[in-house]
Amino acid sequence: MANKYSRMIREEIDTLSPYIPGKPIEEVQEEYGLERVIKLASNENPLGLSEKVKKAVINELSTLNRYPDGDCRFLKRAMAGKLNISEDMLLFGNGSDGLLKVIAETFINKGDEVIVFDPSFVEYTFVANLMGADLKRVKMNPYHQDLDKVLELVSDKTKMIFLTSPHNPAGTIITDRKLRVFLDRIPDNILVIMDEAYYEYVQSDEYPDSLEYIKKGYPLIVLRTFSKVYALAGLRIGYLIADSEIVSLAAKALDPFNVNRIAQAAALAAIEDEEFLENSIRVNEAGKEYLYRELEKRNISYVPTEANFILVNMEMDCMKLFEDLLRMGVIIRPGKPLGYPGHIRLSIGTEEENKLFINSIDKLLGE
Ligand SMILES: Cc1ncc(COP(=O)(O)O)c(C=O)c1O
Numbered sequence: 001m002a003n004k005y006s007r008m009i010r011e012e013i014d015t016l017s018p019y020i021p022g023k024p025i026e027e028v029q030e031e032y033g034l035e036r037v038i039k040l041a042s043n044e045n046p047l048g049l050s051e052k053v054k055k056a057v058i059n060e061l062s063t064l065n066r067y068p069d070g071d072c073r074f075l076k077r078a079m080a081g082k083l084n085i086s087e088d089m090l091l092f093g094n095g096s097d098g099l100l101k102v103i104a105e106t107f108i109n110k111g112d113e114v115i116v117f118d119p120s121f122v123e124y125t126f127v128a129n130l131m132g133a134d135l136k137r138v139k140m141n142p143y144h145q146d147l148d149k150v151l152e153l154v155s156d157k158t159k160m161i162f163l164t165s166p167h168n169p170a171g172t173i174i175t176d177r178k179l180r181v182f183l184d185r186i187p188d189n190i191l192v193i194m195d196e197a198y199y200e201y202v203q204s205d206e207y208p209d210s211l212e213y214i215k216k217g218y219p220l221i222v223l224r225t226f227s228k229v230y231a232l233a234g235l236r237i238g239y240l241i242a243d244s245e246i247v248s249l250a251a252k253a254l255d256p257f258n259v260n261r262i263a264q265a266a267a268l269a270a271i272e273d274e275e276f277l278e279n280s281i282r283v284n285e286a287g288k289e290y291l292y293r294e295l296e297k298r299n300i301s302y303v304p305t306e307a308n309f310i311l312v313n314m315e316m317d318c319m320k321l322f323e324d325l326l327r328m329g330v331i332i333r334p335g336k337p338l339g340y341p342g343h344i345r346l347s348i349g350t351e352e353e354n355k356l357f358i359n360s361i362d363k364l365l366g367e
Helices: 025-032 051-063 073-083 095-107 123-130 147-153 176-185 210-215 244-252 261-272 274-297 318-327 351-366
Strands: 090-093 113-118 134-139 158-164 191-195 220-225 238-241 301-303 309-313 343-347
Touching: 025 318, 051 261, 073 090, 073 261, 090 095, 090 244, 095 123, 095 158, 095 191, 095 220, 095 238, 095 244, 113 123, 113 147, 123 134, 123 158, 134 147, 147 158, 147 176, 176 210, 210 220, 261 274, 274 301, 274 309, 274 351, 318 343, 318 351
Parallel strands: 113 134, 113 158, 158 191, 191 220
Antiparallel strands: 090 238, 220 238, 301 309, 309 343
16 A cells, blocks of 8 residues: 555565465464464474574574674585585575575566566565566466476576476476476576475485586576474575575675574584484475375375475365364465465474374364
């Protein structure tokens, strides 16, 4: 709605709508007077923090009077060693959301064409619109990203292409073969952003080692995060991997001290805690199998996932289902605002949470 300052706003900002996140647990508790609420809505790790990360966070508290290391030196060293890449191929930021903005600010000029899948993670259109890009959308097919369709849209004005693997909300991946064929046909004045927020969860043998393509010189920027399997969503830390020349340009657009001390310390402890990582993946796999089985028993179809969430085709008004589940203390994500009406996006929870979801569905569908 217009107010007395509306005339002062940049036209690009005027077109934006604020991000609508999954409903917080506290809000649902208050609104419906519930004690127990489970959240299967934002693809977080349901296991909570690793004990080693907790210790690192507590140890860091006494240093908070000091600014953080703007270069994330220790973390960068550890991650470069883990990924077997050089340190200058890494840039850490305030979540992958923050880095998506940095990439857009660094490379997109007003009027540049940017290609995104529709639907896909909303932040891509947000940052592209913020920079005044000319957005070109490729329809999902219906749960897969058809890269041939992207190639048909490429023009001499194209600056950037956003891909997601595993895709949010579909949970599907881009296979190595498809990525290779695609990258071979992309001119090197176009940047391909590959968002791999869920990459640790992937089980498929066909999933590419995207870092190999970066090492071979393809114009690829890979984004990963500590928000998902590493369970640090609340701390806001992600990283990008790219050719060192791309990294040095993007670093120019980064705010100073944009990754706080606690996030750096927690992330460093998190990558050293392989047991926690393995257990998180095990719990996710077990939850996935359980939910597949229970959904099949009820003849409910779903998209097989490579991530920690499942797109379930409920074939019904998912906004009503969302409200009904909220009343029972179960937060999921309705598919309609995510571009899949009739569906829900269900984050895989702990064994108990998954059972609670299935029991709630039984109660509602039995009514
Ligand atoms: C595909 C995808 N990319 C990025 C993000 C954001 O990650 P971060 O918490 O690192 O900003 C999410 C979060 O849900 C996501 O689904």
